[in-house]
Each structure stands twice: as C-alpha cells, then as structure tokens.
Amino acid sequence: MKSKVSYDDSQKSTRKSLFIWTLLWLTSFGMTTFGTILLWEKAVIPSIISIFITSCLGLKMLGANWKNIKIQDEMYQKINLEAIAKAFGFTLLIGFTLFLLFIADITTIDVNMSIIAVVMSICYVIALVIGQRAYK
C-alpha cells in the first residue's frame, strides 16, 4: 500500500490554497478601491488599515503561488519559468512601445499599472498554454 501523497493530490491541495488566497486578495483589493472612494472618502486611518489588510493577503497569495511552483515537478517548473520569462519580456516590450506611442501623441493609451497587469496576465496564460502543448 502506497502511503505517500501522490503528485496530483498535492497539486490539487496547493492549487486550492492559491485559488482561495487569490480570491481573498482580489476581494480585499476591490473593497479597498471602492471603500477609499465611496465609503470612507479617503480618510487616512480606514485607508491605511484596508491597504495593510490587502497587502497581508497579497503576501499570503505570493506564498501560496511560491508553494504551488515549488511543488510542481521539474517539467512544469520549466514550463512555468519559460512562461514567466516570456510574459515579463513581452510586457516590457508592449509597455515601452505604448509609452513611446503615447509621448509621440500617436495613441491616447496612457500606460498604467492596470494595463501592465492585464498585458502580463494575458501573456503569461498564452505562454503557459503554448508551453504545455509543446511538451505533449
């Protein structure tokens, strides 16, 4: 009888943890954003408390993500590393291109954190899917 926890079972457990912490961080981020503007109208103390809670949840999310990557086997770690590198590279390229277009008054898209986050997430998911297909 094999008592060792299987690779798939440990993967499920860490993915569930990552999903929960990501959901909590996103909820807290949303509440902080809307609360700061609509509820406590930029009052310092509630803003600091809310931002502190969001940051703590963000750290827990990072920890869960780190654990999720560490527990993956070597092929999936390689796929992940390649996807992260591609996402980082493409985001820099797209970000600086948009910035140059903006300062040249060719586009009205002002590069900000939300655009960077969306571009990086999309690039990461695409690179991850391509990586997984390459090793099939």
Next chain:
Amino acid sequence: MINKLKVLRAEHDLTQADLAHDLGVSRQTINAIEKGKFDPSLSLAFKISRRFDMPIEAIFKENTEK
C-alpha cells in the same frame, strides 16, 4: 537524448500513471520523457535508474543524430 523508458515500462507492466506516482512526477512528464520532448534532470534520471534497477547509461543515450 533518447531513452528506453517506454520499453522498460511495458516490460514491468506499468502504466504512465503508475510510474509517475512511483517517481513523484506528473503523468505528462513521463509521457514527455518517453517521447523525447523533455530531458529529465540528473536527479530524476537516478530515480528512474533505481526504479528499474539499471544503470543510467543503459536507459538514456545521447542522440548523436541531431
């Protein structure tokens, strides 16, 4: 790198999932190694050699055709 993993697995009557479980990796990784799409690390190669009780060089060979 070319390997005899698929042959050895068949000789030992193991599925990809069985071998993956024994080695602590995913079934997809075993599949990729068998197809020659992924070269395992030295650590995983040692685990494979121990699992089949064979030296590493009897399982893995350098692909000189490339």
